[in-house]
Amino acid sequence: MAVELRPSQALRLLHELSLAQVRDDAPDLSPRQLAILLSVYLETPPHTVRGLAARLGVTKPVVTRALDTMGALHLVSRRRDEADRRNVIIQRTVEGALYLEKLGDQVVAVARALPR
Amino acid sequence: MAVELRPSQALRLLHELSLAQVRDDAPDLSPRQLAILLSVYLETPPHTVRGLAARLGVTKPVVTRALDTMGALHLVSRRRDEADRRNVIIQRTVEGALYLEKLGDQVVAVARALPR
DNA sequence: CGGGAACAATCCGCTGCCGTAACGATCCTT
DNA sequence: AAGGATCGTTACGGCAGCGGATTGTTCCCG
Structure with a gap:
């Protein structure tokens, strides 16, 4: 349902969520960064810079910079596409999966505590 | 329930929410700005800079600046407390109420469309 | 009535993100 | 083999937010 x-x-x-955040x-992700992170983890791979930029309606440098930041936090990683070396494949990481798992649990907990 | x-x-x-945002x-509110805005509209008045800062665990300049920005967007307004002129009372506005109303409706719509 | 406390605003230097415009590398087509 | 197209990145100047310290009012209390 x-x-x-x-x-x-x-x-x-x-x-409640914004107060908790x-x-x-914790590393305070910007709205754009969070949108990229969720796209990478919830949508079917492969993910490229260009694809993510189009999906979010932003320019490519925005995606590159967000990946730089989140890569430094080990939330995502990058790898050259060997089939077409112009492409970069964005990959998930253990830390990123853990981060989103906690986030999801947090939302559930807040929702459960909501007054009727 | x-x-x-x-x-x-x-x-x-x-x-879905982050993609839509x-x-x-629309004026892309930062997490802190949104937290302040929601506190002003959902918690019982009166709201002061100091009170909001304590509630969010941030410094007062952060609140002042957020109010500057959201005030320019007419999402909130400020008024001197005549009873104690050191205080500033943060007030709601019609535009702010409308903004949050749309936001709430958006969340409801997204939630309803969620797969079982 | 005078000194200290409380409050919001402002100043300072810093960091991070933005959009536009370039750039280098790689691929594709002919 | 060469020209153009595609992809990701980087350079650049600008803008907004940050923390910490300071300032100017206003209040409180001895």
Whole structure:
């Protein structure tokens, strides 16, 4: 079944999530970075810079820079496509999977605590 | 009843929301700005700079700057507390309420479209 | 009434992200 | 083999946010 949610609950959910994110001194991903990370982990590979840029409606340098940042955090990694060496394949990492797993659990926990 | 949500659904929800936010060329609020905005609209007034800073665990200049930015977008407004003129009371605006209303509806729509 | 406390705003230097425009490498087509 | 197209990256100048320290008001209390 679809997830039932009223607007007031939705805003409370966002509120709790944003408070948790701000207070965590965890690496504070920007909206664009998070969108890229989720695309890499939730959509079917392979992922290229160009593909992600088109998917998000942003320019390629934006993707490159986001990958630089998240690569330094070990949330994603890059590899040359040997079949077409112009392409770069974006790969998932253990740390990235763990990061998103925690994030998902956090959302679930907040949702469960939401007032009726 | 609490909102039922599985981790995979939670991540899909975040994915759709972040994609929508990135593609909208709407004023892209930072996580901190959104947290402040939601606190102002969802928690009981009055709201002061100091109170919000303590609530989010950030410094006061962060709140002042966020209010500058969101004030320019007419999402919030400021007023001197006449009872204690050291304080600044953060007030809601029609535009801000509308902004959050749309945001809440968007979350609901995405949640409803989530696969079982 | 005077000195200190509380509050918000501002200043400072720094870091990170932005968009545009280039660039080098690689592929494809002829 | 050569020209053009495609891909990712980098260079550049600009803008916004950050933390920490400081300032100017206003209040409080002895």
